[in-house]
Amino acid sequence: RSASKPALVVDDLHKSFGALKASNGITLDVRAGEIHAVIGPNGAGKSTLISQICGEIRPDKGNVLIGGDSMNAEPAHQRARLGLGRSFQITQLCGEFTALENVVLSLMSRSGRLFDLWRNPRKNREYVDAAMEWLGRVGLEAQRNALASEMAHGERRQLEMAVALARNPKVLLLDEPMAGMGPEESAKMTALLNSLKGRYAVLLVEHDMEAVFALADRISVLVYGKVVFTGPASQARTDPTVRAAYLGE
Numbered sequence: 001r002s003a004s005k006p007a008l009v010v011d012d013l014h015k016s017f018g019a020l021k022a023s024n025g026i027t028l029d030v031r032a033g034e035i036h037a038v039i040g041p042n043g044a045g046k047s048t049l050i051s052q053i054c055g056e057i058r059p060d061k062g063n064v065l066i067g068g069d070s071m072n073a074e075p076a077h078q079r080a081r082l083g084l085g086r087s088f089q090i091t092q093l094c095g096e097f098t099a100l101e102n103v104v105l106s107l108m109s110r111s112g113r114l115f116d117l118w119r120n121p122r123k124n125r126e127y128v129d130a131a132m133e134w135l136g137r138v139g140l141e142a143q144r145n146a147l148a149s150e151m152a153h154g155e156r157r158q159l160e161m162a163v164a165l166a167r168n169p170k171v172l173l174l175d176e177p178m179a180g181m182g183p184e185e186s187a188k189m190t191a192l193l194n195s196l197k198g199r200y201a202v203l204l205v206e207h208d209m210e211a212v213f214a215l216a217d218r219i220s221v222l223v224y225g226k227v228v229f230t231g232p233a234s235q236a237r238t239d240p241t242v243r244a245a246y247l248g249e
């Protein structure tokens with residue numbers, strides 16, 4: 001398999017809700033190590049695209065490929081096992097558990113060994129050490145014993161990243177990771193996402209254009225369920241189609 005083969009391919013996805021075409025022939029790909037941002041106005045079909053990639057919504061037509069393999073027959077949990085990670089939109093956190101416990105749960109679900117800790121309490125240390133490393137990666141070591149439900153919004157989102165990363169995904173789908181964040185929290189998330197560059201194939205849906213231009217290698221613009229532009233971020237800045245469709249010029 002060639003190194004340049006895309007980690008994720010979306011091939012001609014169509015999805016209607018009644019008369020509304022939420023996806024009207026969407027084709028794009030995300031290369032290994034790349035951050036590919038998908039931008040577009042509200043209602044353009046970005047979240048519907050992500051739901052079809054993860055297998056939560058079935059397309060009417062079209063295909064999703066991970067590592068070159070068709071996902072059409074694979075349910076969402078199988079796609080997750082094959083390396084598809086998703087964050088935000090649906091919160092994956094258990095509010096009554098601590099930050100550390102949330103990451104431990106994620107590690108256990110990856111190994112499929114939910115009862116390890118009961119069977120073999122000595123495993124405890126292994127999971128806790130690994131979870132602490134992930135908390136460190138997202139800057140939450142000090143909050144390890146905080147209940148997820150009592151953490152600040154930005155911290156919960158950092159924790160969701162740790163939970164997603166602990167499952168060791170190859171492809172990460174991020175639906176508006178900066179939503180509802182202040183400038184300081186946004187900057188932290190941007191730094192975290194930047195540190196992921198080169199390690200994961202990331203499809204990033206985001207409205208914060210400062211973050212998009214800071215992070216994206218390529219940008220696709222989605223309008224009414226259609227990709228109207230795909231290209232390098234540098235080109236997107238000045239492309240007239242992008243400016244017209246998205247920046248309202």
Ligand code: ADP
Pocket residue numbers: 017020022040041042043044045046047048049
């Ligand atoms: P975005 O994430 O770009 O804001 P969405 O993918 O959430 O857009 O929605 C695209 C369009 O599809 C919107 O017009 C939305 O109202 C519609 N839509 C999304 N999900 C459903 C659904 N389950 N049933 C009916 N219409 C939906």
Ligand code: MG
Pocket residue numbers: 046047048
């Ligand atoms: Mg959305």
